[in-house]
Amino acid sequence: MKLKIIVFSVSFLMAMGAGFAQKKKEPKSIISEKVAIKKYHSKGDLERMQKGQLLTLYIERIESLVKTLPYIAFATKPGVTMSTLGIPNNNDNRKILDSQFEATDDYLETTVEFQKTILPYSDTSNLISAILFYEEIMKSLHEYSEFH
Numbered sequence: 525m526k527l528k529i530i531v532f533s534v535s536f537l538m539a540m541g542a543g544f545a546q547k548k549k550e551p552k553s554i555i556s557e558k559v560a561i562k563k564y565h566s567k568g569d570l571e572r573m574q575k576g577q578l579l580t581l582y583i584e585r586i587e588s589l590v591k592t593l594p595y596i597a598f599a600t601k602p603g604v605t606m607s608t609l610g611i612p613n614n615n616d617n618r619k620i621l622d623s624q625f626e627a628t629d630d631y632l633e634t635t636v637e638f639q640k641t642i643l644p645y646s647d648t649s650n651l652i653s654a655i656l657f658y659e660e661i662m663k664s665l666h667e668y669s670e671f672h
Contacts, residue, residue, distance in 0.1 A: 551605035551613040552621060554595050559588045559602065564659045570652040575644070578651045583639050585658035587632055592665060594628075600665040 560586070570578060592600065598609055606621065607613045643651070 541619055548619060549613070551607040552618070553602050554598050554604050554606065554609075554621070555600075556591055559591045561585065561588055561659065564663065565655065567652060567656060570655060575648055576653070578648065579643050579656065581641070581655050582643065582651060582658070583636055585655060586635065586639065589658060589661060590632055590635070591628060591629070592662075594624075596665065596668060600668055611666045628636045 565581070570581075573581075599602060605613075611617055639649055
């Protein structure tokens with residue numbers, strides 16, 4: 525009786541392992557869900573904010589643009605995957621996409637560290653202009669997707 529239980533358990537575990545080993549990895553979105561800007565601002569809105577709030581908005585816009593602009597030939601909004609575009613979801617393509625995401629994260633980490641140190645010295649009106657400019661670029665990206 526014990527032999528039957530052991531044989532059945534081993535068989536069951538091997539079958540489960542084989543089932544999971546054959547499971548394909550899900551395709552990743554090329555553009556992260558985290559890049560969306562929650563709210564666009566008017567100049568008046570920004571002028572009423574403290575400089576610390578403006579710095580946060582500025583950095584968020586940079587992060588959003590850096591994670592979107594390199595991929596506009598594929599998509600301008602989150603949710604598009606390699607498979608959606610007809611790119612094979614194989615191990616090599618997933619590795620190169622992961623490598624790209626890692627390089628982007630490293631770049632952003634360095635950039636954000638620099639911005640947090642140096643940006644407080646910027647003129648508030650220039651900071652507001654830059655935020656408005658970045659927001660216009662993001663709005664343009666949404667219009668860009670309508671061209672094709």
